[in-house]
Amino acid sequence: MDSxxxxxxxxxxxxxxxxxxxxxxxxxxxxxxxxxxxxxIIGFTASQIRQDLNNFGGFGQQGYGYNVDELYEGITKxxxxxxxYNVVIIGAGNMGQALANxxxxxxxxxxxRALFDVNPRLIGLKxxxxxxxxxxxxxxYIEKNDINIAFVCTPKEKTQKIANVLSKTSIQxxxxxxxxxxxVNSNIVVENVHLSDSLFVLSYLLNNREExxx
Amino acid sequence: MDSxxxxxxxxxxxxxxxxxxxxxxxxxxxxxxxxxxxxxIIGFTASQIRQDLNNFGGFGQQGYGYNVDELYEGITKxxxxxxxYNVVIIGAGNMGQALANxxxxxxxxxxxRALFDVNPRLIGLKxxxxxxxxxxxxxxYIEKNDINIAFVCTPKEKTQKIANVLSKTSIQxxxxxxxxxxxVNSNIVVENVHLSDSLFVLSYLLNNREExxx
DNA sequence: TAGATTGTTAATCGATTAACAATC
DNA sequence: TAGATTGTTAATCGATTAACAATC
Numbered sequence: 001m002d003s004x005x006x007x008x009x010x011x012x013x014x015x016x017x018x019x020x021x022x023x024x025x026x027x028x029x030x031x032x033x034x035x036x037x038x039x040x041i042i043g044f045t046a047s048q049i050r051q052d053l054n055n056f057g058g059f060g061q062q063g064y065g066y067n068v069d070e071l072y073e074g075i076t077k078x079x080x081x082x083x084x085y086n087v088v089i090i091g092a093g094n095m096g097q098a099l100a101n102x103x104x105x106x107x108x109x110x111x112x113r114a115l116f117d118v119n120p121r122l123i124g125l126k127x128x129x130x131x132x133x134x135x136x137x138x139x140x141y142i143e144k145n146d147i148n149i150a151f152v153c154t155p156k157e158k159t160q161k162i163a164n165v166l167s168k169t170s171i172q173x174x175x176x177x178x179x180x181x182x183x184v185n186s187n188i189v190v191e192n193v194h195l196s197d198s199l200f201v202l203s204y205l206l207n208n209r210e211e212x213x214x
Numbered sequence: 215m216d217s218x219x220x221x222x223x224x225x226x227x228x229x230x231x232x233x234x235x236x237x238x239x240x241x242x243x244x245x246x247x248x249x250x251x252x253x254x255i256i257g258f259t260a261s262q263i264r265q266d267l268n269n270f271g272g273f274g275q276q277g278y279g280y281n282v283d284e285l286y287e288g289i290t291k292x293x294x295x296x297x298x299y300n301v302v303i304i305g306a307g308n309m310g311q312a313l314a315n316x317x318x319x320x321x322x323x324x325x326x327r328a329l330f331d332v333n334p335r336l337i338g339l340k341x342x343x344x345x346x347x348x349x350x351x352x353x354x355y356i357e358k359n360d361i362n363i364a365f366v367c368t369p370k371e372k373t374q375k376i377a378n379v380l381s382k383t384s385i386q387x388x389x390x391x392x393x394x395x396x397x398v399n400s401n402i403v404v405e406n407v408h409l410s411d412s413l414f415v416l417s418y419l420l421n422n423r424e425e426x427x428x
Numbered sequence: 429t430a431g432a433t434t435g436t437t438a439a440t441c442g443a444t445t446a447a448c449a450a451t452c
Numbered sequence: 453t454a455g456a457t458t459g460t461t462a463a464t465c466g467a468t469t470a471a472c473a474a475t476c
Binding site for chain 3: 061062063
């Protein structure tokens, strides 16, 4: 049993970066690359690249390197990006609307189906061809339309309540833009985008740059 | 010399979370907390909390714990959040506009001064009371208005060019929302918000949840 | 003083890097 | 075959956790 060795989060969080750089290489019609060459453009050590990729079995070939196309496809599959997802956006304020309009999302497998809000002024409006529904209809909508992921862009006071509602549904994942840590049903995965945390780190770094002199 | 021991990024990236939870405690009128109690609500081990805080000198008191107010103020200062910053937003598309309208930013020390775009249809428009200027004016505007930080929300093809322009200015930091890694002047700090990377990690986690049975 | 809890050192754990045998 | 480069083991480095003496 227990045949899969657990992959560490450190590795997982590097995968999208591999994915991005490999896509770029393909666009430049580079079809073959060694860990050393990839190291130079992506900024990880060649050793780390080989370790990372080996977690998922033999992508490379001794004496040759990696086939860019094969590696790109491989990582696409590892990240489960070849399958589509049905998405709802909860909170149709600035951030919710920005995500609904985001071009790269529209060309991705993340298919936004509807938005939800409490604000009566927003309910019934359309963002592109997407309707904004009353948040009261959320639970029923998720079940009826086989929704996998919720993008949560609600004000922080309201977000845990939304998480409670979502915990009662068959939703699988939450992409959380609200600056709170959510308590959810243990079978739901939460990925946080804590924008303020990121900005605060920038503030720190700004004021702790290496002093110019060596 | 070299009196400051270097603080690791792992510690730095936890600071905003401390900041958030301490603020919440203050709002609940909790004025005193032990590392053990804080551990239970924030989810770090008590040991890690004490290690983290000790990087910055004695916040606590043996036998008593930490003064919430003092700790909150301390971390605010460590993150340099008590000083204001002058900010421009580059790229007045969905994300740029969402940031310009973001309520928590308006109550923060990050003072958005203007937006910039290439699109003639956007140039001259106003977002709230903020003007959208021609990107050509960016360099001059930064120098004239003592801008510290740029929020970069441009399409990925254009972002490195923007970074090149910024590298010629006195800007100190870039908050980068574009899904590329920027090459900049070494005295400029870049903090990335790679949204697609985050979403791809969610996709992975969704499909690799702990199998229900033990 | 006795009890509580920090500050700090030591032990452990995990992740990264180095090295090299395997092999294309 | 010789050269290149992986896959993989071993060494190192860094971060987390445990333990406990210091002290409020």
